[in-house]
Amino acid sequence: NIKLYPNPAQHSFIVSGLENAGNLSFEVYDMKGALVKSHIKSATNAQIEISVDNLPAGEYVLKAYDSTGNIIGNARLTKVD
Secondary structure, eight states: OEEEEEESSSSSEEEEEEEEEEEEEEEEEEEESOEEEEEEEEEEESSEEEEEEEEEOOEEEEEETTTTTTTEEEEEEEEOO
């Protein structure tokens, strides 16, 4: 189960709840379902920081995938200016 904070986020957010998850792929979608950001990181610790500086203010959905492409969690995120 993943958690995002701070939420709402202005510049970046932390994804937590990733203990021993290995290499992960993160995708951020706008509310129309369009992919607006993707990021691959190694979850060597329990949390990962992802920047949202280049995204306009609004509502987004984050999806996290493991190295085999299985979704391991999703969460809603609000980006503010």
